[in-house]
Amino acid sequence: MKEQLRAKKVKEVLSNPRNQKEEVQALQDTIYVIGGKWKLPIINSLCNGNKRFRDIQRSIPGITTRMLSRELKEMEANQLLKRTVDPDSPVMVEYTVTSYCKSFGDIILEMIKWGKQHRKKIREVSKAANNNG
Amino acid sequence: MKEQLRAKKVKEVLSNPRNQKEEVQALQDTIYVIGGKWKLPIINSLCNGNKRFRDIQRSIPGITTRMLSRELKEMEANQLLKRTVDPDSPVMVEYTVTSYCKSFGDIILEMIKWGKQHRKKIREVSKAANNNG
DNA sequence: GTAACCAGTATAACGCAGTATACCAATATG
DNA sequence: CATATTGGTATACTGCGTTATACTGGTTAC
Numbered sequence: 001m002k003e004q005l006r007a008k009k010v011k012e013v014l015s016n017p018r019n020q021k022e023e024v025q026a027l028q029d030t031i032y033v034i035g036g037k038w039k040l041p042i043i044n045s046l047c048n049g050n051k052r053f054r055d056i057q058r059s060i061p062g063i064t065t066r067m068l069s070r071e072l073k074e075m076e077a078n079q080l081l082k083r084t085v086d087p088d089s090p091v092m093v094e095y096t097v098t099s100y101c102k103s104f105g106d107i108i109l110e111m112i113k114w115g116k117q118h119r120k121k122i123r124e125v126s127k128a129a130n131n132n133g
Numbered sequence: 134m135k136e137q138l139r140a141k142k143v144k145e146v147l148s149n150p151r152n153q154k155e156e157v158q159a160l161q162d163t164i165y166v167i168g169g170k171w172k173l174p175i176i177n178s179l180c181n182g183n184k185r186f187r188d189i190q191r192s193i194p195g196i197t198t199r200m201l202s203r204e205l206k207e208m209e210a211n212q213l214l215k216r217t218v219d220p221d222s223p224v225m226v227e228y229t230v231t232s233y234c235k236s237f238g239d240i241i242l243e244m245i246k247w248g249k250q251h252r253k254k255i256r257e258v259s260k261a262a263n264n265n266g
Numbered sequence: 267g268t269a270a271c272c273a274g275t276a277t278a279a280c281g282c283a284g285t286a287t288a289c290c291a292a293t294a295t296g
Numbered sequence: 297c298a299t300a301t302t303g304g305t306a307t308a309c310t311g312c313g314t315t316a317t318a319c320t321g322g323t324t325a326c
Contacts, residue, residue, distance in 0.1 A: 024174045024193060026248030027241065033251060035168055036283070041157045053303050060157060067284065069304060079254065090293055093303060100254070104247055108160065110240050115159030118166060121212065121233070169313070186273050197315065202274060223323055226273060 033078055038063055038071050040108060043101060046081060047108075051094045075101075166211055171196055171204050173241060176234060179214060180241075184227045208234075 045059045057068050075081050080101040086092040178192045208214050213234040219225040
């Protein structure tokens with residue numbers, strides 16, 4: 001007689017082990033920090049050597065000054081980058097990634113790799129679908 | 134006389150090397166696939182052994198049935214998981230991650246680690262701010 | 267027969283990420 | 297002088313990711 005039904009209550013107790021919530025929260029924290037449309041592209045741009053506001057903006061097609069400004073502030077607050085001002089007469093502002101930020105350079109590289117593969121894979125799948133249909 | 138100004142136009146040309154756009158796009162693809170509030174938590178839940186809709190829902194505090202349903206569909210379309218139906222009389226639906234999805238299990242683990250560290254770090258910073266203020 | 271579970275769907279509304287556009291003060295170019 | 301650049305801010309708007317709440321249709325439990 002369906003012992004799934006007896007197992008049900010066991011599962012109900014076990015389905016949320018103590019550390020699971022903490023992991024989910026950590027995951028969502030990370031997503032929150034680097035999520036959204038622009039943060040990773042910004043980090044990537046900085047890592048590619050862009051330091052000036054307009055240079056960063058030019059290197060990221062489609063981003064508006066408003067978004068770039070907002071994201072840079074937020075990322076500074078999150079210790080992901082540093083803003084330094086050189087007050088010599090054409091005032092210069094430079095943004096640089098912190099070592100803390102570099103700590104997930106690997107994640108970014110992995111994500112770039114993954115994204116390229118994914119694009120290939122999806123293309124193959126839709127090709128196959130066309131051939132079968 | 135500020136040769137920064139002469140360097141300006143050079144930068145304007147060099148500021149967007151060919152591969153930069155492609156990398157940004159790959160990055161944004163990846164963010165698109167695993168981004169949003171719920172997708173990574175869902176993957177994490179599946180990887181922790183949850184297979185049934187309600188189990189997954191219970192394991193992710195705050196997610197609604199609507200969101201879970203939508204995300205699962207989208208992720209199935211992106212080949213990240215498989216949905217199998219056992220039509221025996223209490224119909225059973227099982228979700229399992231694909232090997233493709235596992236291909237960024239490492240990224241997820243890294244992100245969990247990073248999120249935990251970040252929480253610590255931000256806590257330390259705000260402590261320090263309180264002491265200095 | 268009613269209460270609870272499963273796997274979702276339907277409908278409506280909210281809030282904020284992101285967009286569009288204009289503007290500012292300072293400096294440089296011709 | 298007009299025009300362009302740099303590093304942004306202000307205001308207004310829109311879309312969509314997310315939430316809230318209710319509901320369905322089938323199965324099992326008491």
